Amino acid sequence: MKKIFVLTASLMMVLTLLACEERAQGTAPAAADDQSASATAVKIDNFSFTPQTLTVNVGTTVTWTNGDDVPHNVVSTDKVFKSKTMDTDEKFSYTFAKPGTYNYYCSIHPRMTAAVVVK
Numbered sequence: 001m002k003k004i005f006v007l008t009a010s011l012m013m014v015l016t017l018l019a020c021e022e023r024a025q026g027t028a029p030a031a032a033d034d035q036s037a038s039a040t041a042v043k044i045d046n047f048s049f050t051p052q053t054l055t056v057n058v059g060t061t062v063t064w065t066n067g068d069d070v071p072h073n074v075v076s077t078d079k080v081f082k083s084k085t086m087d088t089d090e091k092f093s094y095t096f097a098k099p100g101t102y103n104y105y106c107s108i109h110p111r112m113t114a115a116v117v118v119k
């Protein structure tokens with residue numbers, strides 16, 4: 001019984017990873033085409049941020065959405081921004097006015113890390 005659960009869980013993870021990869025590949029050309037995009041999104045799923053590293057232009061508003069059944073938050077390592085705890089489907093937005101690399105993490109699950117690079 002336990003074995004079946006572990007098997008199902010790992011299969012789900014593989015499927016999720018594949019889905020993420022497809023999504024990333026699908027959105028990459030669109031992002032390259034539209035250099036003037038002023039808003040973009042980071043999805044929180046399966047205890048990770050997608051994309052892991054998001055590159056945007058100065059002035060872009062990034063919106064994080066929690067797609068997990070557990071609460072998460074978004075906290076800048078350099079204390080530039082900090083969201084409240086987000087429940088399922090809750091969002092947090094921040095507008096990046098200055099170039100730089102903004103590392104961030106979830107303070108509830110500090111192993112969840114990612115970055116926004118602003119050019």
Ligand SMILES: [Cu+2]
Binds near residue numbers: 071106107108
């Ligand atoms: Cu979290």
